[in-house]
Amino acid sequence: MVTQPVKEDRRQELVRAAYNQIAERGFEGLRTREVAAEVGLNIATLHYYFPTKEALIRGVVEHAMGRFRTTLAPHGSPADQLxxxxRAVRKLLREEPQLGTVLGELNLRSARDPAIAGIMRQTYDGWHQTLRGLLRRAVKEGHLRPDIDSDEVAALVVAALTAMTLPTLSSSPRTDQALRQLERWLGIAAPRQKRSNYPSK
Amino acid sequence: MVTQPVKEDRRQELVRAAYNQIAERGFEGLRTREVAAEVGLNIATLHYYFPTKEALIRGVVEHAMGRFRTTLAPHGSPADQLxxxxRAVRKLLREEPQLGTVLGELNLRSARDPAIAGIMRQTYDGWHQTLRGLLRRAVKEGHLRPDIDSDEVAALVVAALTAMTLPTLSSSPRTDQALRQLERWLGIAAPRQKRSNYPSK
Amino acid sequence: MVTQPVKEDRRQELVRAAYNQIAERGFEGLRTREVAAEVGLNIATLHYYFPTKEALIRGVVEHAMGRFRTTLAPHGSPADQLxxxxRAVRKLLREEPQLGTVLGELNLRSARDPAIAGIMRQTYDGWHQTLRGLLRRAVKEGHLRPDIDSDEVAALVVAALTAMTLPTLSSSPRTDQALRQLERWLGIAAPRQKRSNYPSK
Amino acid sequence: MVTQPVKEDRRQELVRAAYNQIAERGFEGLRTREVAAEVGLNIATLHYYFPTKEALIRGVVEHAMGRFRTTLAPHGSPADQLxxxxRAVRKLLREEPQLGTVLGELNLRSARDPAIAGIMRQTYDGWHQTLRGLLRRAVKEGHLRPDIDSDEVAALVVAALTAMTLPTLSSSPRTDQALRQLERWLGIAAPRQKRSNYPSK
DNA sequence: AATGAATGAGAGTTCATTCAT
DNA sequence: AATGAATGAACTCTCATTCAT
Structure with a gap:
């Protein structure tokens, strides 16, 4: 009853250390020895908790997707939720920049690793569907322009948010601009200065 | 007249082989021996052309950015060009899926490699500015809604197209949907189905 | 009580194996794989004890200088000690011919390797000073001719003994002759043949 | 009639370049490519003149021994010649420090390379015999103390001069001291200041 | 007489993994 | 639950040598 949690802690420590390593050096630079060292353990001990490097990586995948899912907890009207x-996504990525990098790495790795691909597709699918649902309800409740194809817009939102993940884009102020434009089009932009709401064509 | 091209050919062959390897296995799985073998050369010969692996990678970066730049050649009205x-980007990524992957890999690597970061930022900046210019002129010529902030929209386009790069997104039909939505918002969507509702120039 | 020595043993084994390799094939022919094999270890294990080849070499330098220092332990009157x-040096070099070669190799390498140069200069300086001290005291006690410049003679002794190190000289009987002549000039020669013509103390 | 000398020139250039390389980096660091480059030639061309690296090294051995032999040209009385x-040796080594290093390198290499060993032994034998001859005649003519064993003294001179070769010793002022002491013992020291000639025992 | 291109054989180093303790 | 020691396999890079031109 005490050992189990302790063991879980060690595992979590290792996963988090690996997560940080991937963020810092990419999969290319992920070294189990470094991970173990960061936790203050011998490599042999790492292998006690995770039989192979791949097992450790799977742990990281789940950890990362978990971090990401937190932004989906919904309260308020659909438009508010959107x-x-x-905002929550932007904030999360700003406050924990490692997450973006790791997500990018996982994204690329999923092309070669079906296990990762599965987990990620699942998460992205859920995300897409949640967004689509929100959009539909927002339209139905009159908070959003009716000419919107909720499926396509959901896809666009996912794409835009995902792109924020990539270093070249995320390090420039443009990503924020892109999201602002999106909000304006959707008509959910928080009133800034005196910029008018969109006048539909 | 023959010698120069021959040498250039070998170098190009190696770069292309490396490019393919990166697309297939990522930087993580890039092996100089494999690259050389794919061209039918000994590793020592690879090192004859590229003193180090990094030099080879720099060759790949330039090659990839070059492929990408081809989509920016402009003809016609700004709206047409947009x-x-x-379309050209979508087509290129569809026909040469490796390019997306490599771009993604480079994107991530640029976080750790200033040399790559520099080249990529330059390319992306150029891209962004070209788009912004097109948008501005399209608005001025009345082909686009005037309420558009060309800077923000350019950023959104770049983000959306870039996201297409990532396996998880690019392998789903959603990316196309996202772009279609974008075109529709911009008012430059090509006729869908019954050549319906967009005002062609 | 057993673990520490065991580790030290492995390191020592590796150093000694490297020492032998250098004696046999010179720095030119020193191969870490060979060294490891001679101890019955995998190369990776060698790198477990010595991170780099240079580290191993530093180990060899210290080992060699250590062997050499043993000849300086002094008992008896200054003339006896001299x-x-x-004699001790001659005996050591005769019984362990590798030492001469390794010393020679280190000597040459010290021209390119400041770390080695430092260690060797230190040892040689100590040697020179010890000799000078012995000579001075021997003169003062009347065992040696008073017209001796102890500094210069010490230098000559060091030079002569060092030259014994080099294969071309050490393999001929001349080196012994040279030292005998030196002893005779100093007046400390041991009785040769019929216990003849030197004035014992 | 023109080609031969030209060819000889190229060969000499290569030998001299190799000689310098050995002096700078030792056999350990001798690279044929570097040698060729220093002469402004392609490696393939080096192999046109010297089929193998060993052949080039043999060229260096002869060159080095040649430089060395120049000091043996005798004029004047035996004592003067001595x-x-x-002096000539000291001057040569001072003015062309590479020679000392190369000699040292060759000395060590001769332990593993019979061809080099042969050439060197020959040269050293000649040297020893020349010295012995000079010493004998000097004694006979009354210029030197009669209690000298010319064989042993010759050996000592050779040893002392050879030791000058080694970096650790040659870089200190002691080597000169050693030779001065030797001259004083022999009684051939140039009168310096008021230092008396040796008072024989 | 000279070279560009190519290579086989290795060099030192790295890394995930194993195992006895 | 943890570790020191060990390893196989692989990696990038080097170098003397060859050969067609």
């Missing part, structure tokens, strides 16, 4: 979601 | 550009 | 020292 | 010889 706005809040976009 | 439409054509989006 | 005589014994010359 | 004095001049010692």
């Amino acid at each position: 706005r809040n979601h976009l | 439409r054509n550009h989006l | 005589r014994n020292h010359l | 004095r001049n010889h010692l």
